[in-house]
Amino acid sequence: MTLLTPIKPNKKPRIGLYSIGLEAYWPQFPGLRERLIEYGAHLEKKMSVHGEVYNFGLVDSEGKGRQGGEWFNEKNVDLIFCHVATYSTSSNVLPIHQQCSKPVIILNLQPTARINYAQSTTGEWLAHCVACPVPEISNAFNRAGIRFRVINGLLGLDYTPAQSLTDEVTHNRPEAIRAWREITEWIKAAEVVRTMRHARFGFLGNTYSGMLDMYSDFTMIQAQLGLHVEVLEMCDLDRFMKEVSPEEIEAKLIEIEEMFEISGDSPSDPIAKKPTEEQLNWSARVAVAQEKLVRAYDLDALTYYYHGQDGNEYEQLQSGFIVGHSLLTARGIPCSGEGDLKTAVGMKICDIVGAGGSFSEIVVVDYIDETILLGHDGPFHVAIANGKPILRGMGLYHGKRGTGVSVEAKVKRGPVTTLNVTQTGDGKLGLVVSEGEATSGEIMQIGNTQTHVKFAFHPDAYMEKWFAEAPTHHCVIAVGNQASQFQKVAELLKLRNVTLCKNE
Incomplete structure (x- = not known):
């Protein structure tokens, strides 16, 4: 394998x-x-x-x-x-x-x-x-x-x-x-x-509370895409945690070492540290359980979020999610955080057409280079990485409970396409597509995935066009110029499609 x-x-x-x-x-x-x-x-x-x-x-x-x-x-x-x-x-x-x-x-x-x-x-x-x-x-x-x-x-x-x-x-x-x-x-x-009409998407936990753009009707998703949503609980994953053997943990640690570079302490961010041996072992154990869950429920993709409470057992469990979900994403089971099912759909589309697909949102705008920095706190699709992704130990997950190991990486330089799967007021799904160029711009060393993308417009003009389409705040970064491919996907799925380009 x-x-x-x-x-x-x-x-x-x-x-x-x-x-x-x-x-x-x-x-x-x-x-x-x-x-x-x-x-x-x-x-x-x-x-x-x-x-x-x-x-x-x-x-x-x-x-x-x-x-x-x-x-x-x-x-x-x-x-x-x-x-x-x-x-x-x-x-x-x-x-x-x-x-x-x-x-x-x-x-x-x-x-x-x-x-x-x-x-x-x-x-x-x-x-x-x-x-x-x-x-x-x-x-x-x-x-x-x-x-x-x-x-x-x-x-x-x-x-x-x-x-x-x-x-x-x-x-x-x-x-x-x-x-x-x-x-x-x-x-x-x-x-x-x-693939979508035969797919099973796992929904583990819940949606990040208050992110109204993330909420979706599971029946609406199945009606328009044909996929089945399997609703999962943290106890389902915890059941597989109890079955993990030391040998499986060791094998998973080898897999992690092949895929990732283990970082030292961040030179700039005091909460981003070298992962401890305990953190890596825990991430490996969780990753084994995550793969068991995917195989047991015959999943094609997974979206997840669990906020936890006061260091309880499930909060500790979710602290090890990012590494294992990156491993799954690398093997054709895209995983999206914060309970964002629509972006999991976008990641799966990108993966099926062979364009990778990494979970992202706007991080910051660089007005000097006229780029938009896109990324998230994981997971990441290693197939489209610029070099080996880096693992950093996190003293806390910003805006979330718990601590753990996160992925720091950027998409390889060259043409990229962002894909946003959104939903309009009438309940219809739609695609918002943009082509751009991933650059070699400097990124922060804070344990997050980040990629500078230069679009066909000035960042302000691009954002004006993008936001006018009522997107969700997450999107997927795929490699290559994929707008033509995504337009055909939208047509066969009977979805609304908007492509943002200079010729419009």
Whole structure:
């Protein structure tokens, strides 16, 4: 087992695929049908890297369309790609999506960048005549109330079929690269949907009292996302604490040493000290119990908070939460503090698409560098860390009861995207997305995660736009430019999406 091996893998998306053509062409142009089927096989092979692909094959009549729709229902697909292989009447296509109501993406992908004008035959032209029926199909879908998206570009072959009269090697062209990036993002978005609809989110304890933006209706969460919320008590975790063995603690300490750097005393903050051996052993014991809890309840994510009272047993238990929850986050079980279930959803979305996802809020604004410092007192996603995260012993958790070990880290330099999962007055969930750049700005040595992010606007202008969207005060930091990916996730989940960028 490696440190980042997922405890519970994501659900693979089930992707429907079919190609379209016109039955009347096949006796007129020998070899054309087989050539178009070959293009469909290319699509199937490349898509299969990211999901389970169910390729119905060639739809060339109205009857085949009805069969295809029923077949996709039987396969329980999450998303359907309509590959426009040549001209087809829209009457062949519409029945598929009247039978199967899953989201549809039309692929307008030409096999060649330029046909051989001098030598092309009608059959050769028809092998590249893919854009022609797209307006007709779009009009039929619109009038039938079927939502759709179109991806335009090149097919991206790395060879030229034997019967072709032109160069069809296009995989390195920007039109193919862009198209396949879009295809991959849609498949990853479908992976988010399927994983969420099978997910179990643990809610341990309660929400930090008074944080009104954090409160959510569990039924509303399940109704809109499909995930189940398993309500847990501290006694559930305490039960597993009693089962922890010395050998398990020792193994967990090794895991902690692999993931983290153990700090000395903070040079600036008297409450941030080198973790004591007792604190580390306690954090390791709690971490073992946390993993047992996750496995016993088959959890995909966890949100938690418990304030404790006067040094009681559960207050001591929660003092060891941050290290173990960082270990879980690193292994595909994102953990969000303060009982923030919506941000746990955001962290899970980021993790599913492979962008990490670390729990954050506004720490302070740096008006000299024009950055906003984002972070929190943990946990942290080690997969996106700039170097090894640091463990510091905390004399107190600010605004909370107890003491323990916390994580000090920052996200690696480069493009980042913040994702805020919020809820509007009508109870609807929504995404607020921003792209920026994580910089190498100096951070405080106080045992908190912190990252300087430079957005497309001056901090004041950015905050004005951000706050106007009524976000929650927590957000998730993901690595890379993920706005396009998150827009597709929002669309498949039927969530409102706002992206803050210069072009708006």
